[in-house]
Amino acid sequence: MSSIDLSRYEADLAAAEAEVKRLRAENAKLADTYRGDPAEDARELLRRGAASLAAAKGRVEAARVALQIAQKTGSPYGLLARDGHVLGTVAVAIPGGTQSGERTRLIEEALSTELTAAARELGVVLAAPAERYTRERPGRDAEGRTVLDVAGRAEGDVLMPAVSKAAKNTRGS
Structure with a gap:
């Protein structure tokens, strides 16, 4: 750390x-x-x-x-699992002009392990692909990476995305 x-x-x-x-x-x-x-x-x-x-x-x-x-x-990026919620941010290197499918793959690659571990910490499983739990912030971090807010909430024995579809549709992907 x-x-x-x-x-x-x-x-x-x-x-x-x-x-x-x-x-x-x-x-x-x-x-x-x-x-x-x-x-x-x-x-x-x-x-x-x-x-x-x-x-x-x-x-x-x-x-x-x-x-x-x-x-x-020890960094501004990571996930926190508590009180039936997973919250946090991740930074992903997504080059400009990246196709949607490749973008999804890059996010999955960067986030799925950590998100699965956070869900396991809550005693639940993921209900959707990791990309569905994210919302892009405007701009880039100091290293030029895309910063994504991550949010999920436990419902029963699954972790549901807690990012509204409307919020996701406003990002420029």
Whole structure:
């Protein structure tokens, strides 16, 4: 395991948690305002505040997972199996202009062993090919590799992809 600077991950987590705390305080003020004057525009502000808070909580969870992966693997890439979910990121060298079938093969080659091990850790088996558990991030990493988010959730005795088909269709493959 190589040594990486965990302080960046810890700072990201602290910033995300601070954002949640700030949004909770703002939402409490909005709720007090709404109780005093239950107008439709105040209700809309409450809805937006709730949506912002939910997104911020998602960022906290993502930062927490990134920190745990960095602690476990010593790199920003890897998978974490916990609480019936597999989460993480992988980097795959996919040359520009690669055909769809070859792209799928490269992802399978890079991910299937680690994903199978994570599923085994949860006591489940894969329900789909490894590529189905991924969503491509925009851009490339410092080494020019394609970065893929990986997500799966245990349902019964199988690990189901937790990446929506709509999210996958928005990537440029």
